[in-house]
Amino acid sequence: MSEQPFSRPGAIDLSGLQQTPSAGAGGAPAGSAYAVQLTEENFQSVLESSMTAPVVLVFYSRSRAPQSGQLADDAATLSGEFEGRFLAGLVDVDQSPAIAQAMQIPSVPLVVVVLEGRPMPLLQDAIPIDQLRTALTQVLQSLTAQGVTGRHQPRTVAAAEGEEPVADPRYAAAEDALAANDIDGAVAEYQKLVDANPADTEAAAGLAMATLLKRTLDVDATAARAAAADRPDDVAAQMLVADLDLVGGHVEDAFARLVDVVRRTVGDDRDTARQHLLELFAAVGNDDPRVLKGRQNLASALF
Structure with missing residues (x-):
């Protein structure tokens, strides 16, 4: 596996994105719960998720480098295999040129691992999926040894228009406690959910709100x-x-x-x-x- 030097060590410069109009809200690529198509609109929020678990950015152009498009597809596939140990962020440099400019992308394909907002170059070659799996495994093993064990929550497709949302029974006890103004009880119930699944963003949001209410109560x-x-x-x-x-x-x-x-x-x-x-x-x-x-x-x- 050939690895060319990456020209931008350190934190990612996002200034080029601040006044760029969105190309649309990228959703999860079909068949993958741990991959997201990145646009100028969602890039920064996805980057922020690297504070708790790695994000693997794959820069590609199907028109200029078809093999880079296959690499992006393979990264999305592997994100499912690793079950949230990393989130695959797919960047079509033709559709989202401002991201490529902010990252100063020299060429495609390019794969960069981002943790806590900092980029770590992985490769600049369109390698087969087996080699990509091996490279990602080595990265994740190294991060685990450093104590980085967080996971991303699966990303799901929104319900169809007009479809009523279904209440999740897991949150019933916490919501009942909040309705009864039992803030301590709500904190305890949400904490149980977060302890059971740290990647559950709904439980984390509930815990954050209940904790906020507790901090400001008196x-x-x-x-x-x-x-x-x-x-x-x-x-x-x-x-x-x-x-x-x-x-x-x-x-x-x-x-x-x-x-x-x-x-x-x-x-x-x-x-x-x-x-x-x-x-x-x-x-x-x-x-x-x-x-x-x-x-x-x-x-x-x-x-």
């Missing part, structure tokens, strides 16, 4: 806001006010406050603020347009 909002105003560098104080903003429906204000903290801080303080912001994203819901905008602003602050 808080003196006036005193909390005064403390944050007096101590702008106190990360905990800023996070508490962001929580209060979110509970009060001021979602964009909550996100903006923490993005600003991320931009102004370094080290542990920055990571604490970033992680808290991700929890607020989860509480609101990853498909909410305010979350998509918040993720863009977070990416700009980080990179």
